[in-house]
Amino acid sequence: MCVPKPSLVMGKAKQGLLMRNVTSHRAMQQKSESNETAWSPFDIFQCGTCCEYAVIVLNQPIYWKHDLMLRFWQKAQITVTVDGGTHRWLKYLEEHGIDMLNDEYRQYIPDLITGDMDSCSPTVIEKLGNIGSTVVETPNQNHTDFTKALLQVAHYAKMRNINLGEIYVLAETSGRFDHIIGNINTLYKSDKLVGNIQVIQIASNSLTWLLKPGLHNICIPEILVKRQSWCGLLPFGCPVNCISTTGLKWNLNNTTMQFGGLVSTSNTYANSEVTVNTDTSVIWTMGIEPLTEAINNEATLLHQ
DSSP, rough: OOOOOOOOOOOOOGGGGGGGGGOOOSSSEEETTEEEEEEOGGGGSOOOOOOOOEEEEEEEOOOSSHHHHHHHHOSSSSEEEETHHHHHHHHHHTTTTHHHHHHHHGSSSOEEEEESSSOOOOOHHHHHHHOOEEEEEEEOOOOOOOHHHHHHHHHHHHHOOOOOEEEEEEEOOOOOOOHHHHHHHHHHHHHHTTTEEEEEEEEEEEEEEESSSEEEEEEEEHHHHHTTOOEEEEESSSOOOEEEEEBBBBSSSSEEETTTTTOEEEEEBBBSSEEEEEOEEEEEEEOOOHHHHHHHHHHHHOOO
8 A cells, every 4th residue: 555655845936947967968868786776857958958859749739838839859860750740730830920941940841750641731741851851651550659769760770870768759749649648558568669778758747758667767857846846657458567756745665556556656756765676567748838938037037
């Protein structure tokens, strides 16, 4: 059962110092000699990430503030739009006064466009192919466009000797429920698609990724602890027979989790270091709205 743990009182920090309070490790995952996996996912919001990553835009709404989104795109080593995600990206840029087909904005042209192309104009695809995008049509209907895109990203990186550490996938957690679950299913298959490259679903209000069996250490920004932002552990597919945590408000202690039984939702933090020790793959998801709001506010102040 879940055992409550008393919350720690965190000191106030100025917004201008926010990102300096986030521990700067390798952007997502490192393994130590003890086989502990350390996660510091918030390096992607800083100016100097220290590993190579790819960005994939799926055919879903993009709700990110443009300063954050455009910086995130520009720092990526590989940029990808998937089928209707190409139109989504074009529209997003147009809403912010950017014409991707103009030479001045070549940095926003996707390196790779993939998918079965049933949701994207052939004319647009042809134009982008002519000005630099690699276009790969993937008609196989036995796999989702997201799944096929991961395979293509891994191949693209290999052919160009790009040593990717992470793949960030823009995937909002709203809309069609079957699409949401399909995306989770792809996370469970990701090691078969891209090997050790980590795949993280990033929405405007959350981060979601797969914790494989073993011990994990997750660095939580102080603002998320202070604001008691939500987090959860979800056992998709099969029961998690034994899972233990520290650093959460309601910890698990050698607990079994399964749908129809106990799952950990609407949890929050007791301190800024969370550990998860699991014998089965499990989904970790966490809210990030207080963090992104503070970053956007800080960016606004800097531009004044």
